[in-house]
Amino acid sequence: MTTQQRSDISRAATEPLREDIRLLGGILGDIVREQAGPEVFDLVERARVESFRVRRSEIDRAELATLFVDVGVDSAIPVIRAFSHFALLANLAEDLHRERRRMVHVRAGEPPQDSSLAATYAKLDAAQLDPEAVGEALSGAQVVPVITAHPTETRRRSVFEIQSRITELMHRRAHPERDPAEIDLELRRQVLALWQTALIRLSRLRIQDEIEVGLRYYDAALFEVVPRLNASLRQELRRRWPDAGLLPEPMLRTGSWIGGDRDGNPFVTADVVHRATHRASATALDRHLHDLERLEQELAMSARLVTVSPDLAALADASGDESPSRADEPYRRAIRGMRARLTETAIAILGDDTARLSSAALTDTGLDPYRAPDRLLADLGVMDASLRSHGDDVIADAHLATLRESVQAFGFHLAGLDLRQNSEVHEEVIAELFAWAGVHSDYRSLDESARVALLAAELRTPRPLTRPGTEFGERTTSELAILAAAAAAVDDIGPGAIPNCIISMCTSVSDMLEAAVLLKECGLLVPGSDRPAPNVVPLFETIEDLRGGAATLRAALAVPEYRALVDAHGGLQEVMLGYSDSNKDGGYLAANWALYRAELDLVEAARDTGIRLRLFHGRGGTVGRGGGPSYEAILAQPPGAVSGSLRITEQGEVIAAKYAQPPMARRNLEALLAATLESTLLDVEGLGADADDAYRLLDDLAERARVAYSALVHETPGFVEYFTTSTPVAEIGALNIGSRPASRKPTRAITDLRAIPWVLSWSQSRVMLPGWYGTGTAFESWVADDPARLATLTDLYERWPFFRTVLSNMAMVMAKSDMGLAARYSELVPDPDLRARVFGRITEEHARTVRMYREITGNDSLTADNPALERSIYNRFPYLEPLNHLQVELLRRYRAGDDSDLVRRGIQLTMNGLATALRNSG
Template sequence: MMAIQKQKNTQPSKFYKELQFIYEVMVEMLEELSPEVMEHFLNLRSELLEKKKSEEKIHSILKKIALSNKTLETIKAFSLYNILLNIIEERHNFDGKNAFFALESACAELLDEGFEKEDIHKILSEMQFYPVFTAHPTESRRRTFLEAHHEISDDLSKIFELDDQGAKEHIKYRLMLLWKSHLVRSEKLEVLFELDNLLYIVESSIIKSAQNILNFIEKILQKPLEKSPITLGSWIGGDRDGNPFVTNEVMTRVMRVQHQLIIEIYLQKIKKLIRELSISADFVPISEELQRSLEKEKTELEENSLKLYSREPFRAKLYLMSKKLKNRLIAVNTPNNIEFTYKYPKELIDDIDLLINNLDCVSSKYLNEFRNLVLLGGFHLMRLDFRQHRDIFLNAVSEIFCLLGISDSDFGEFTEEKKIQILDAALEKPKIELNAIIDKVSKSTQEILEAFLRINWAKKHISEDIMRSLIVSMTTQASDLLCVLWFAKQSDLWRPGHNLQEKKSAKINITPLFETIDDLQRAKDIIKILSKNKHYSNYLHDNQMTQEIMIGYSDSSKDGGIFTSNYSLYQAIFELIKLGDELGIKFILFHGRGGSVSRGGGKLESALLASPPKSVCGLLKTTEQGEVISSKYLDPKIAQFSLSNTIGALLKKSAYDSFCSDSTVNIKTNRNICYINTTQWKMMQKISETSYQAYRKFVYETDGFMTYFNLATPIKFIQQLNLGSRPSKRKESPKVEDLRAIPWVFAWTQNRSIIPAWYGVGSGLESIENQEALQECYKNSEFFKTTIDNISQVLLKVDIHIAGLYNKFVKDENIHDKIWSMIINEHDKTMKFILNVRQEKELLENEPKLRDSILLRKPYITALNLLQIELIEKYNQCEDEVQKNKLIEEVHSTIVGIAQGMRNTG
């Protein structure tokens, strides 16, 4: 019988029916294709499900698999099962609930809590959810598997909701194709392939789901939307930090592709409307305004369309709208002036409104939906962010200033005070013509100059909204942003205004990214310095006194551990909001979250409500990375449900931010929704400090740590994987600091210790003598509760026994014994105090559905871990290059399979 029947569970019976069905289909396929693989799969699975496992028997089965020529197929069997389990779980997390339930509930709860309907509607009409889809290499599946995921989910709906037996055959077909496909890409993923993967999800799911949310919000407000409450963003083609494959040519290509796709989507919508709106002027008299518009533009109609002019005015106008959009695709590429076209999305919306105003609400239903689609997509589809490391800007400025005689070439080595003095003098000078110096500088500086020129071109010719944020990675001081401001001035992305009455002339947000614990703590001081700088102060005025700041969850966690990262982020945001009130600056906070808990993952809705007071106020901009994109947005129903959940939580948090004082307590939950009191703050500060010390001692001060990391995790195999276009390191270096956060977390997740998500937390909690005070803090502080809950989920995914098996690859006994004993001691301590804080006897005892979900995967992940260990051992002993390459492919397949079972990579 199935594993699920051996476990005590709380999942609905429908879940297990589907799981039983998919298991039987898979075993049936294995029996047909390879009885030997089926035997391996069933034997290993069966033994791992036993309460009293026989290590000897498991080892014997593993040896048999490793010695067979069916190792890769056996790995694929376990990996496919993990993928199928994820599909079923995603379906049942949604489980046919009203897709707008969370948004409806948020409105109802706020009314119940005493908020006025008008205030709720005002917030809803002005707020903005801004997901930014990144190309970070945390999606371990190929597009083939993404598409199959989508279709199998649909097939399960047809089978269990519509009793469509034809869908069963389609599932078999899809599984058969996947079985015959490689789990791992054989080629390096290029940037444009990353774009292709994202656009598949955007076009097949996100656009329609987001449009449905806009339609629903419009229904709540009972008036047309003035702007979209959802803004789609992307880093693909704009994120250059450490990625040499993102060039100016690639960036421009990405912007053109996005523009073309959204225009083509509009043309398809118009084509459908032309077929439908065969309305005659005999039955629907049209307004003088529409009549004048048609009269003015009728010469642009072709002969056949011209016949419709007097009889079917709606079709005639739609033909004209279609021609303007087609001309727009031409206008982007030609230096000639194209007259009959749309320059701005507002012009298209005005034409749609002209038609809507001549129709009743039933007849104009799909025109209204088209209008909301244009509000969502504009002429850019997704707003691209430009991100580059501070050193690149600094080096370019240094070279140019030397060329122009403003400074010497050692500008980057000057004190901060002297840098600002030189930058101020440079910013006082009239703007220079960048094209005049572009052939007089090095190739790397040419790239930066050309990037600014291309951004300006795209904003003029594609859309003003095609790019807004210019992110400076690893910002450490105020001069980093003044360097970017100098480039912005020279490229006309900032035209300095001289008083508050002048029209806004800042076309970009200069956005510092604060990533390390130290940088987060100094963020407030850096912004304060900039606000007093004459030129940056002018830029702020020209940017309507708004300053975007990106805060990094990944590197702060790698730098100081999970608790200190969360605490420092909270504190930095809290201090920035206070500073904003003092200086009259509105901060736009951009949350650089990853998929895993140690990189800011976890439930976004909980994180929102746990954020500091007045830190949201109607706007949430956050990254959506890797496997999170597919799990939340690949299926249109789930995408709609996810968007509703997030916007519902954003509405609640925005209401609290707008109307709650620091001491407000939510009557319903009796939990402080906006405030952490002084006692709690001091307690968490002590936890953070102690946790930080324990983490830093382990990762940065323990001799042999990197040797242990490189041997006791499959990091060297991960670095060879073709998951994304970006290298795993910013630069070649043996230091932890220079390893990217994703492979850092990925490697520890693979060996099942998941160190970044909990190490140091036990020491931090132990430092508090009054454990009852911790329990009270957990009950009353949303921030502390969310942090502890996320850590407890990860702890259940940890398998310390499996992690211990990887120790055999560390041959130095001193390093092995010392580091492993530190891991064991801190793990035991963290388990003890997390259970105490949550008042549980076993992890997630109070959340049985979530507990079951994690434990259900355990035997299948364990099988892959054991196979991975066996294969790495063979690889280490192998001297034949052909055999080693085969073993690398098999290890890579286990990595993908484990990632699917763990539900995240890095």
């Protein structure tokens, strides 16, 4: 089938999507004309029409750019807002269409689609698995999406809520229960409200704001979806293997980095850690109180009509509720007591912040608080057993069952907050503490073996290194305060509040032991105690560190004091893999293969040392930072790398795309669970006896790609200047985008730049370099016009999920690139020779990579295996064109000295609009 035929079929199948886009775009256009005036509307329309003419090659791109050369910034901003709002509305329409198409397949009786749990269950049934093997493989099973802060997701809550209302109205419009004209009028009201609501804040986003942004997804979708998915999953697996003892704990939980990730972020303080943990706790407690309140309204059974269990009667009597109106309503009285006790729990944890709870509180009852979620679960279990004892199973299986699942999944902490800090900071703090305590005057001068010996000895003793009132340097004082706040959160809320301590740029055993000593110093780790301490999690990020990760882990486990910490967690060791810095270090193919090799080595190390390995994948939204479809990415992991457990970061605008609405949340969480089950229980690698040959081939290709990438990024004179002047990276740091500084250190070095602005900058300029550069050279140089070698790569593409996913994700990001627009950004480089030299190499490698992709896969286009992306590019990528041209024009003015508030705001709006439109840009 040709590209044109495929496009014609796709357009016919997606006519409802195009109708939705026309409807929402038409409403927006009318509002722009009315609110911004006919001149702005005419400029928007001219830009839209000319952008489509550019796509049809009817005019040169330079002609469209001239539209904005002399435009006043006061006119440019409403134009930017118009196209940014269109991107928001187009996203909404595409999400609705995906949901609509899925229902069409279901109603047609088609087999369930891959990435759904229904499809996974069918695969598991066909495999006829041994129950004992299933039970062992899923022991301790856990899937945890971890929400992180991100500078490309700066939408305000008000914008988020308006989008939700528009989505609901579009649902109603598809199934009208009232006059469609009324719905259209309400849609107009909401789009008008969206137009008159600022997309971005005037001030820099604070971590406090980011905390609230992360929490909003619980009420939006996660509270509804997570408990139901856990219940459904447990039921389906136990039905298949009733004697395997599966999932005594929820498989699906949530985590967060927002407020605990202080690597390169000086704004994370002790107060921020307290706020992050306690606002999360308040969110969970408020939900539980709300659900109890609803249960109290529903369970009005009279003791005159049902006979409750003795345990339930005792629970009711202990509630202290003496209201005559509830005298014969034991369930209501029991729930009143539970509400009262949970209110006391909230008061104990939150103090004055209890006033922020929306649920009705029951105070002054004289009841003791619940000290842990399992006490509340025990009371809910009494209620469940009593209901079933008099035949009310159907009632027990409704809201009560959901509440029990919710308490199990979210506890009193909601989501575990990970602490993360750079290993260099840990080393600096330990050195100062050791010097003050007389352990060693110059710790940093010691070699690795001496450091390990000193740190191991410190882990054998409970004595502290400090005493109250001791004065240290600013860094040490801040770190100790943060750790003390984390310990206080554990005391207040429970161990689930702070589950992990992650060590960025971990290169050695001493890096891991330093973190453990600091946990001991704040009381989170008590030598010889059975109190669970946070997991010490090494994060291997660079190519070199990934290669040495397994050796580092083996050496750490050989230290008895460290092995004791792992054994205290049931032999579980978590290791985090960094997709971002490895890519920045060695390029796309080299990083992906280094990660695969690292996982193979870590799996072998875990098997040899007798530990359970859980991998934490630090994936970003874009392909250059490990992004892409989660289902395929998990299936592309090597054998043994998943083993029932998976943690994965969710970042930026991708979070809204996945978790803003319950249907989307369920679909994406199902994909994580489905892929984890398949990777754990089925052979998905597909290489068999050819694995070693394939591994050696990828070793060769990855090194070729790394050399090509390094030749440009690390070895080309002037490359840093080209990057900083041809992209908006400098403005990302200067403007109010996110709370975190753009660089870990105040330098211009690529190595010190954070991965997010590195990738975001190339995405904004439409080069997308981190998602492909060097791969074409690697393939071309290895194939060398040898048809047999090309056939080998084609065979791997067809058989090996890892290789297929690498090429598919690369094609996705290259489809979003645009060398014509990238050329406009290159014109911002003052040095014409540098511009020609670097941009020339980029365009040559881009063409080479596209050609090799087509030859290996047999696909005639980059979107051949991604019809959803093909639709998106066709329907709305021309609307991105004006945003790019306006960004270039405003960057030019800003760098020429016009740093007015309006120019700054215009640049920020273009960044936000492009990030929204590209969806996985940072």
